[in-house]
Amino acid sequence: MIFDILQTKITVLISNSITRDQTLHLICELLKTSVPHYDWVGFYFKNGHKEELILGPYAGTPTDHTTIPFGKGICGQVAVSNKNFVVPDVKAQDNYIACSINVKSEIVVPLFVDGQNVGQIDIDSNTIDPFTEHDERFLEFVCRSVATLM
Numbered sequence: 001m002i003f004d005i006l007q008t009k010i011t012v013l014i015s016n017s018i019t020r021d022q023t024l025h026l027i028c029e030l031l032k033t034s035v036p037h038y039d040w041v042g043f044y045f046k047n048g049h050k051e052e053l054i055l056g057p058y059a060g061t062p063t064d065h066t067t068i069p070f071g072k073g074i075c076g077q078v079a080v081s082n083k084n085f086v087v088p089d090v091k092a093q094d095n096y097i098a099c100s101i102n103v104k105s106e107i108v109v110p111l112f113v114d115g116q117n118v119g120q121i122d123i124d125s126n127t128i129d130p131f132t133e134h135d136e137r138f139l140e141f142v143c144r145s146v147a148t149l150m
């Protein structure tokens with residue numbers, strides 16, 4: 001299955017001696033090009049001690065939302081809740097920051113380093129309700145792998 005193949009590829013990418021941001025960018029591109037329902041893939045990270053997220057490496061259309069306050073949008077809520085957030089239909093969300101009219105659904109999975117929520121992977125999909133537990137387990141693996149670089 002695609003996620004098993006991707007796990008192996010991500011482990012190889014993580015072990016390469018390139019910069020952290022180069023690795024993250026390659027992971028974003030790999031995920032976007034390999035998973036049909038991943039249309040935008042990016043990382044957000046906590047901005048030092050400030051209660052806001054800053055956009056890191058991503059693959060897909062550039063977004064205006066390069067800074068997101070804690071609590072705002074799906075990303076900002078995950079920064080506070082420390083939990084995965086699966087949004088099958090973005091239209092059903094009140095606290096949602098729209099990046100593109102094409103986006104129908106979203107998944108955000110937090111990234112922990114030493115038990116601290118330091119960021120997240122954010123995926124937008126142009127398909128409605130595409131995410132399953134397989135996506136969650138896979139993206140948790142991606143975040144655990146990326147955490148080893150932080």
Ligand code: SME
Nearest residue numbers: 063073074075096097099
């Ligand atoms: N939709 C997100 C904002 C980030 S973009 O998807 C790139 C949110 O509601 O937090």
